[in-house]
Amino acid sequence: MNVPAAWYLILAAVLFGIGAFGLLTRRSALIMFMCIELMLNAVNLTFVTFSRTLNDISGQAIVFFVMVVAAAEVTVGLGIVVAIFRRRSSTSVDELSEMKG
Amino acid sequence: MATVATLILLMPLLGFLTLLLLGHYLSEKQVGVIGTGVVAASFIFAIISFVLLLHDSSREVTVNLFAWISVGTLHVPAALLVDPLSITMCLFVTGISALIHLYSTGYMHGEKDFRKFFIYLNLFVFSMLLLVLANNLVLTFVGWEGVGLCSYWLVSYYFDRDSAASAGKKAFIYNRVGDVGMLVAMFLLFSRLHTLTYLTIFERAGTLTPVIATLVVLTLLLAATGKSAQIPLFNWLPDAMEGPTPVSALIHAATMVTAGVYLLVRMSPVLALSHSGRMTIAVIGGVTAFVAATIATSQKDIKKVLAFSTISQIGYMVLAVGVGAYGAAIFLMISHAFFKALLFLGSGSVIHSLNGEQDMRKMGGLQKYLPLTFPTFLVGWLAISGIPPFAGFWSKGDVLTNVFEHNKALWALGVLTAILTAYYMTRLFILTFRGTERFREDTAGHDPHESPWVMTTPLVVLAALTVVGGILDLPWVHHDSLAGFLAPTFGYVAAGGHADTLAQYGLALVDVAAAVFGLLAAYSIWRNITESSRYESSFLEHVWHWDDFYDATIGRPLTEAAQFSDDVIEPQVIDGAVTGLAVSVRRSAEGLRKVQSGFVRHYALATVLGLAVVIVYLVARVG
Numbered sequence: 148m149n150v151p152a153a154w155y156l157i158l159a160a161v162l163f164g165i166g167a168f169g170l171l172t173r174r175s176a177l178i179m180f181m182c183i184e185l186m187l188n189a190v191n192l193t194f195v196t197f198s199r200t201l202n203d204i205s206g207q208a209i210v211f212f213v214m215v216v217a218a219a220e221v222t223v224g225l226g227i228v229v230a231i232f233r234r235r236s237s238t239s240v241d242e243l244s245e246m247k248g
Numbered sequence: 249m250a251t252v253a254t255l256i257l258l259m260p261l262l263g264f265l266t267l268l269l270l271g272h273y274l275s276e277k278q279v280g281v282i283g284t285g286v287v288a289a290s291f292i293f294a295i296i297s298f299v300l301l302l303h304d305s306s307r308e309v310t311v312n313l314f315a316w317i318s319v320g321t322l323h324v325p326a327a328l329l330v331d332p333l334s335i336t337m338c339l340f341v342t343g344i345s346a347l348i349h350l351y352s353t354g355y356m357h358g359e360k361d362f363r364k365f366f367i368y369l370n371l372f373v374f375s376m377l378l379l380v381l382a383n384n385l386v387l388t389f390v391g392w393e394g395v396g397l398c399s400y401w402l403v404s405y406y407f408d409r410d411s412a413a414s415a416g417k418k419a420f421i422y423n424r425v426g427d428v429g430m431l432v433a434m435f436l437l438f439s440r441l442h443t444l445t446y447l448t449i450f451e452r453a454g455t456l457t458p459v460i461a462t463l464v465v466l467t468l469l470l471a472a473t474g475k476s477a478q479i480p481l482f483n484w485l486p487d488a489m490e491g492p493t494p495v496s497a498l499i500h501a502a503t504m505v506t507a508g509v510y511l512l513v514r515m516s517p518v519l520a521l522s523h524s525g526r527m528t529i530a531v532i533g534g535v536t537a538f539v540a541a542t543i544a545t546s547q548k549d550i551k552k553v554l555a556f557s558t559i560s561q562i563g564y565m566v567l568a569v570g571v572g573a574y575g576a577a578i579f580l581m582i583s584h585a586f587f588k589a590l591l592f593l594g595s596g597s598v599i600h601s602l603n604g605e606q607d608m609r610k611m612g613g614l615q616k617y618l619p620l621t622f623p624t625f626l627v628g629w630l631a632i633s634g635i636p637p638f639a640g641f642w643s644k645g646d647v648l649t650n651v652f653e654h655n656k657a658l659w660a661l662g663v664l665t666a667i668l669t670a671y672y673m674t675r676l677f678i679l680t681f682r683g684t685e686r687f688r689e690d691t692a693g694h695d696p697h698e699s700p701w702v703m704t705t706p707l708v709v710l711a712a713l714t715v716v717g718g719i720l721d722l723p724w725v726h727h728d729s730l731a732g733f734l735a736p737t738f739g740y741v742a743a744g745g746h747a748d749t750l751a752q753y754g755l756a757l758v759d760v761a762a763a764v765f766g767l768l769a770a771y772s773i774w775r776n777i778t779e780s781s782r783y784e785s786s787f788l789e790h791v792w793h794w795d796d797f798y799d800a801t802i803g804r805p806l807t808e809a810a811q812f813s814d815d816v817i818e819p820q821v822i823d824g825a826v827t828g829l830a831v832s833v834r835r836s837a838e839g840l841r842k843v844q845s846g847f848v849r850h851y852a853l854a855t856v857l858g859l860a861v862v863i864v865y866l867v868a869r870v871g
Contacts, residue, residue, distance in 0.1 A: 170852050
């Protein structure tokens with residue numbers, strides 16, 4: 148069975164929307180991270196879809212780059228979240244508003 | 249010729265540099281000898297140049313020193329023009345200056361800035377010679393400014409006195425106003441004729457339109473009124489009396505005030521193009537002569553009387569220039585240099601003998617105490633009054649004859665001025681030398697003493713020159729006279745008067761009658777009194793309130809404008825702009841800081857919204 152490319156794209160859009168919605172509504176830094184991962188992977192999905200549709204390998208190559216960068220980002224981000232949690236016993240980003248103008 | 253003419257100019261410069269650089273190691277006597285010596289040497293070189301010029305048939309020698317300014321079409325050489333006019337000026341400038349330098353060694357004896365005085369004096373003479381000998385307007389302007397600068401230094405020589413300091417500033421500022429005129433004249437001439445060299449200007453002058461020619465003449469006149477102390481810029485000259493008396497003599501007789509008249513005479517081919525311009529010159533000269541003479545009748549300071557008399561006499565010269573009698577103007581300038589230097593140095597001798605007293609009410613009866621000053625002053629008095637056979641009679645007669653031919657009204661004004669001249673000089677003479685002795689207070693009871701020989705020798709020489717000065721240009725001599733000598737410089741302008749002999753005798757008689765009338769009037773009034781509210785009106789004593797007028801129309805409004813700037817513009821407009829900018833930056837920053845909420849969600853929302861906007865834009869563009 149051949150799934151049309153549009154379905155993949157719709158799925159990617161839905162995943163991206165969920166991720167963006169979660170990023171804007173949730174307060175926990177961990178959940179927000181997960182949402183960002185969701186958005187990144189939604190984009191990856193579109194890359195792969197177009198790569199297949201257009202028969203071009205470069206889209207899949209970029210996906211690898213995105214995954215590597217995402218892994219590195221998660222490492223640093225989680226490190227920061229752990230450090231903050233140690234100081235404050237909370238991961239709510241709303242409490243981190245010292246940079247308020 | 250070239251070397252000698254350059255040496256005329258370089259001698260005072262040499263003296264100036266020597267005294268400036270080495271003067272510190274020289275005694276007062278050596279400074280005096282060097283200062284006087286260089287000017288005397290300059291005089292000797294002037295005589296040599298004069299003789300050489302007499303043997304030069306072209307009567308016109310240009311001495312190129314070096315190329316000075318060369319930009320685009322503007323080429324100004326440092327070059328000298330030796331012609332009858334410039335050499336005549338050189339002769340009397342250096343001659344009189346040498347005598348005044350000699351006199352100064354006595355008058356300034358013991359002053360603490362003796363050396364400085366001679367430095368200024370030498371630079372003064374150098375500037376004047378540069379002004380006279382230059383072959384183009386720019387170099388003349390350098391000398392012109394040099395003269396103004398030196399007069400500033402010398403007038404405020406006693407700068408620790410407030411009045412002297414402000415008199416120096418006044419002289420400088422009045423001269424600046426005149427300088428604007430000279431600069432504008434130069435700009436106009438260059439823009440039309442593309443040259444500033446005298447001889448080339450004269451060649452091309454014919455191409456000037458009448459309007460431009462008139463403008464040039466009027467701006468030159470403005471320059472001359474500043475330097476030569478004519479209405480409306482004459483007020484600085486009486487104040488310049490704050491300087492030491494030899495400086496007054498130098499300014500009034502040899503250098504400075506004659507510069508304006510010289511400039512007009514030098515530019516005579518341009519003057520010839522504008523009848524209305526010449527008419528303005530004549531009226532300014534005539535009116536100045538009259539106004540200054542009326543003021544001189546009511547001054548109490550001996551030097552102030554002489555100062556206004558100078559303004560009046562220069563007025564005669566300007567009047568002569570206005571009617572085209574350039575030879576007569578130069579003749580009067582020379583004879584005036586003789587007797588005015590004599591009168592100033594004589595008054596200096598009087599002041600010296602009375603320990604610095606200048607008020608004529610505290611003089612009187614000095615005749616028997618000053619055996620040399622008295623007779624020489626007598627000669628000067630008779631000469632300026634216009635009594636024959638002294639130089640003043642001939643030169644003033646020459647001017648008035650020429651004026652008579654052109655304009656009867658100005659001639660009448662001139663004769664009226666002649667009466668006043670005889671009147672105020674006689675008043676000065678009687679108050680100073682005749683009558684009761686009123687000076688005991690100043691001399692602490694002692695008899696006044698005659699001045700030393702260095703001061704009286706110049707008096708005697710000048711008195712001799714004043715007696716015989718008339719032979720320079722006797723009315724019945726045509727070729728071997730000053731006018732004949734100068735004629736080539738003025739080109740087509742006829743030398744000497746055209747009036748027939750009978751009319752000349754008649755006019756001479758009128759001159760003598762005017763002089764005698766003024767003399768007798770003064771004698772009958774001032775024989776027994778020393779002051780009189782009737783004959784010394786406060787209006788005249790206060791110089792027609794001329795200074796008050798300038799103060800009210802220029803001084804006070806400008807002071808108020810400055811005060812307004814200080815009170816309003818500075819704190820409100822300028823400070824307002826600066827603080828206003830700071831405040832507006834602060835206000836807008838306060839508004840903008842609300843954007844930085846510190847909540848990550850807000851930033852993320854902004855990002856998403858921005859992204860949405862970009863997408864919508866792209867879709868809209870594609871769709």
